[in-house]
Amino acid sequence: MKHKEESKEVLSAVSEELAMPRVARSVRIAELRLDSTRIAQRPSTTIAGTVDKIIPSRARNGPEKALIVLDGARKRYRKY
Secondary structure: OHHHHHHHHHHHHHHHHHHOOOOOHHHHHHHHHHOOOOOOOOOOOOOOEEEEEEEOOOOOOOOOEEEEEEOOOOHHHOEO
16 A cells, blocks of 8 residues: 555656656756846855965966965865
């Protein structure tokens, strides 16, 4: 008896899914972008830090890089 009930539930779930129209992946992505309740930006955090060392660029026109020490981070992540 229990097996028949479970199979009926599965059958109804599958038939509901098959009743929905098929949509291309690009359309699903476009719908997600248009959804105003969804947050499109990734979460970010600001952490205090100090510049430990300025690394000059190898190329003449390239930007310099900085080695930053994070003050409030765990020991594993202090040098970034």
